[in-house]
Amino acid sequence: MSANLTHHARVKHVEIDHHFVREKVLDGTLQVNYVPSANQVVDVLTKPIPLKQFAEFRHALQVTPVNTIDSNDLQERKEPGEC
Incomplete structure (x- = not known):
């Protein structure tokens, strides 16, 4: 179109x-x-995809798995008055 x-x-x-x-x-x-369907990063949010492709797309979106975040980092990021 x-x-x-x-x-x-x-x-x-x-x-x-x-x-x-x-x-x-x-x-x-x-x-x-044109972006081939195999390279559609948004698929990580909408479709079940193989684990390897999921990891690649997650990296492309710069998303960090929660279990790799240090709890001390979370404490430093909190605003005063937050839990």
């Missing part, structure tokens, strides 16, 4: 504000790149 200038009957329900991305692609402000 971002690159196709032809209006299709199947997308008539899309409101004008949803064409923002398409407009930005056309004026050169934004470039939309």
Whole structure:
């Protein structure tokens, strides 16, 4: 839809504000790149995936497993009055 200038009957329900991305692609402000499904990091949040892929995506999102956080670090991060 971002690159196709032809209006299709199947997308008539899309409101004008949803064409923002398409407009930005056309004026050169934004470039939309294909990302293979095997590299879709968001899958870690929406699908059951193999453990190795989960670990890679977690690393890409810079998420640290809770069991690797030192409890002393948590104490230092608390604001006054927090439990």
